[in-house]
Amino acid sequence: MVAVKKNLVRRLYIFICIWLIVISSLVFSNISHARITNPIPEKIEKSKLIIGVEEIAQIPGSGTGRNKVARLNFLTNAGDGSGRLFVNDMRGKLYVINNGKVYLYMNFKNLVCSGFSYQTNQQGFGYFAFHPDFANNGLFYTVHTEEKNNRTTDFTIKKRIFDNENNSIESSHHDVILEWKANNPAANYFTGRFREIMRVEEPYEDHNVGQLGFNPNAKPGERDYGMLYIALADGGSDGFPVSETDPLDNGQNLNTPLGKILRINPNGKNSANGKYGIPEDNPFVNDGDSTLGEIWVYGLRNPHRFSWDTGGNGKMLAADTGQAFIEEVNLIVKGSNYGWGNREGTWVIKEDNDSELFDLPKNDARYNYTYPVAQYDHDIPKDYEGFYAIAITGGYVYRGKAIPELVGEYIFADFGSDARFFHVPVDELVNGKQAQIKELRLFDGQKSASFLEIIGSKRSDVRFGIGEDKEIYVTSKSDGKVRKLVSVKNKGVTSNE
Numbered sequence: 400m401v402a403v404k405k406n407l408v409r410r411l412y413i414f415i416c417i418w419l420i421v422i423s424s425l426v427f428s429n430i431s432h433a434r435i436t437n438p439i440p441e442k443i444e445k446s447k448l449i450i451g452v453e454e455i456a457q458i459p460g461s462g463t464g465r466n467k468v469a470r471l472n473f474l475t476n477a478g479d480g481s482g483r484l485f486v487n488d489m490r491g492k493l494y495v496i497n498n499g500k501v502y503l504y505m506n507f508k509n510l511v512c513s514g515f516s517y518q519t520n521q522q523g524f525g526y527f528a529f530h531p532d533f534a535n536n537g538l539f540y541t542v543h544t545e546e547k548n549n550r551t552t553d554f555t556i557k558k559r560i561f562d563n564e565n566n567s568i569e570s571s572h573h574d575v576i577l578e579w580k581a582n583n584p585a586a587n588y589f590t591g592r593f594r595e596i597m598r599v600e601e602p603y604e605d606h607n608v609g610q611l612g613f614n615p616n617a618k619p620g621e622r623d624y625g626m627l628y629i630a631l632a633d634g635g636s637d638g639f640p641v642s643e644t645d646p647l648d649n650g651q652n653l654n655t656p657l658g659k660i661l662r663i664n665p666n667g668k669n670s671a672n673g674k675y676g677i678p679e680d681n682p683f684v685n686d687g688d689s690t691l692g693e694i695w696v697y698g699l700r701n702p703h704r705f706s707w708d709t710g711g712n713g714k715m716l717a718a719d720t721g722q723a724f725i726e727e728v729n730l731i732v733k734g735s736n737y738g739w740g741n742r743e744g745t746w747v748i749k750e751d752n753d754s755e756l757f758d759l760p761k762n763d764a765r766y767n768y769t770y771p772v773a774q775y776d777h778d779i780p781k782d783y784e785g786f787y788a789i790a791i792t793g794g795y796v797y798r799g800k801a802i803p804e805l806v807g808e809y810i811f812a813d814f815g816s817d818a819r820f821f822h823v824p825v826d827e828l829v830n831g832k833q834a835q836i837k838e839l840r841l842f843d844g845q846k847s848a849s850f851l852e853i854i855g856s857k858r859s860d861v862r863f864g865i866g867e868d869k870e871i872y873v874t875s876k877s878d879g880k881v882r883k884l885v886s887v888k889n890k891g892v893t894s895n896e
Contacts, residue, residue, distance in 0.1 A: 435746055435756040438724050439776040446822060446837035448804055449887050452853055452873060456501050456881040461490045468879035473526050473610070474864025474872050479534035479584060482867050486874060486881060489523035491515060491543075495587050496881065505589035507541065514545035516572055521605040521637070525574075528611035530665075531625060537581035537591065540627060540665065542608045545573045552600040553672050554656050558647045560602045562640035574599045574608035576629065578665055596665060596674045597629075599656060602647060603636035606701050616713040622680055627665050630717070632701040633658035633739065644722060644750045645740025650698050653683060653690040658739060660702060660717065660731065662695040682734030698737035698768070703814075704793030704862075705731065708825050709869060711796070711807065716828065718793030718811055719771075723754035726791035727771035728811065728823070730830050738768040745770050745833075772828040773836050775821075788815030794863035796825045799870040802886045810839070810863065810871055810884070818850045818859035842887050854878050 460467040470489040477483060484496040491508025494501055507524045508515045517523035522544040530538035547570065556570050576597040582590045601607050609630035617623035633649045634657040636642070650658035667676010670693075677684055677692040684692035705717035715731040725744030729737055742748060746756040777789045794811040808822040820839040827834035843853045850859050860876035873882040 433758060435724075435758065437776070438744065438746055438756055439774070442778070443775060443819070443821070443836050443838050446839050448808075448822065448837075449840045449842055450802060450805065450820075451842045451885040451887045452850070452882050453885045454880055454882050455499065455872075456496050458486060458488065458494055458501060458879045458881065459503075460879060461488050461492065468877065470520075470523070470876045471874040471879060471881070472524075472862060472876070474862065474874050474881065475527075475529070476865065476867040477529045477533050477539075477584070478531060478615070478867060479529075480867070481585065483587075484864070484866060484872065484881070485527070485529075486864065487524055487527060488879075489525065489876075490517055491524045493524070493527065493589075497587055502587040504587065507543070510593070511543060511545075511575075511577070514548050514573075516544040516546045518544075518572075519604045521607055522572070525608065526610045528613055528627065531613050531615070531617070532619075533581075534584055537579075537584040538665075539579050539581070540576060540596075540611050541579065542574060542576050542611055542629075544607065545575055547572055550598060552598045553670075554597075554599045556600050556602050556634075556647070557655075561646070563642060568640065571601050571604045574601055576608070576611070594674070597663075597672075599631070602634045603641070604639075605637035606632035606635045608632075609702055610704055612705060614707055614713075614715070615709055616707055622678070625664065625666065626678055627663050627675075628695065628705065629656075629661040629663065630699075630702040630705055631656050631659050631661065633699070635700070642754075644748055644754065645700070648740065650700065650739035651736070651741065653686070653694060653697060656691060656693060658699050659691075659697045660695045660699065660705065661691075661693040663693055695733060696731055696735045696737065698735075698739045698742075699729075700739040700743075702729075702793075703791060704811075706793060706795045706865070708796035708798070708809075710798045711825055714796075714825060714828065716793065716796070716809060716825075718791045720790045721777075723748055723756050724776045725756070725771075725774050726776070726789065726813070728773040728791070728793070728809070728828065728834075729769070730772045730828055732769065732830065735769040736767065738766075738770070741766075742768055742770070744774045744776075769830060772830060772832065773823050773834040775836055778817075783816075787817075788858065789813055789817045790815045792862055795865050795871055797869075797871060797884075799866075799868060801870055802884065805884075812850070812859070812861050812863070814859055814861045816851075816858055818861065820850060854880070 458469040474486040487493045493504045495504040524543045527541045577593045579593045614623045664676030683690045701720040702717045703720045708714045719727040749755040779787045792814040796809045797805040812820045823834045856877035862874045864872040871884045
């Protein structure tokens with residue numbers, strides 16, 4: 400009897416060992432042992448292309464003390480044939496630049512009044528977008544931050560919100576999208592009215608609703624004409640009060656708008672709140688109540704600018720700010736999953752405070768993630784002291800006339816302490832491949848200079864904008880100035896130096 404029991408124990412032990420081996424093999428088939436500390440060892444090459452940066456306007460300061468300069472966040476045109484440029488100050492003002500003169504188009508903060516919030520660098524009056532028929536209908540759209548209030552949100556946080564000590568905390572604020580109708584679209588000063596079309600509850604202070612935009616390639620009568628695209632970050636906290644990767648798992652959850660790019664019809668009424676429409680050709684519109692029909696793509700961390708190429712194949716591109724090491728350029732394709740918070744770039748990211756990267760598993764294809772078409776990692780100078788911020792900002796494919804050698808190049812940059820400007824041929828941005836990024840050379844007057852040297856700051860906070868003439872403009876929160884990318888030919892500088 401004793402022998403039988405020993406035999407049974409031995410078999411049970413063997414079974415448990417085999418079971419543990421099987422489980423371990425399954426786990427480590429998904430995540431490699433080896434932590435990646437330098438995911439992209441190759442350095443980004445200096446380009447032969449040289450561009451100049453020319454100041455065209457100074458936006459009035461809006462802060463106090465050491466932070467007086469305007470917090471410029473977005474610049475674009477109205478597409479109305481006027482050639483005007485519009486640029487916003489996150490503290491609550493929208494300016495128009497017309498024939499070199501700066502006008503206060505609207506005191507946004509005063510018009511929306513109650514609850515306007517500017518508590519962090521990622522809050523306030525964030526973005527705006529003009530309807531493609533603005534010249535006739537006077538419609539444009541904005542997103543801003545409000546303190547929590549008793550207004551009903553269209554998208555509510557359904558999961559527990561916690562801090563680094565695992566304490567339950569309240570959600571942070573609301574992000575609100577408004578539709579404005581100008582009485583006179585041609586005027587340099589706004590008069591008109593607005594209505595609310597969407598209100599989103601945000602769990603943490605940062606990683607909020609991002610850019611708004613319309614596809615400039617869509618023509619009247621086409622399905623994409625007048626459809627409003629909305630980029631939303633994952634709602635994560637950017638390190639405080641919690642550092643964990645995508646703490647509410649929003650990126651992969653199709654029942655929340657966070658970590659997505661949405662596509663809506665602002666003139667429709669078939670949404671849950673009846674204030675906008677959900678296009679019938681959206682990829683998840685027929686997937687049932689557990690999936691939001693508004694979603695265009697998902698699996699994004701903090702999509703920091705998207706744009707469309709106005710030539711070539713009309714590609715939609717989005718820059719996604721990384722957490723651990725990787726900054727991404729993504730080709731946006733309807734219904735795609737870009738992997739966050741299970742992937743960062745072409746690596747696995749561990750879901751804890753360490754922000755560690757690992758090699759992709761052998762069975763990665765089964766997950767059907769769409770990976771970046773270009774990416775770079777965090778190369779911190781060895782002699783740098785203090786905090787070194789690196790984060791991508793998306794730009795535009797150049798289709799202007801002033802810099803012929805730049806035509807067809809996607810221009811983007813790093814808006815942190817890195818502050819390098821990059822370019823890559825748009826034709827090389829193809830899903831399934833990695834395009835080679837090159838660093839643009841900048842000239843200020845007659846001398847080579849980094850963007851940090853040009854603005855006289857240790858942090859660039861650079862943003863790109865586009866004019867009606869398809870020329871690219873540059874703003875910075877560090878000095879409140881608007882600049883333009885210009886050719887350096889005929890100025891004693893050649894592009895092949």
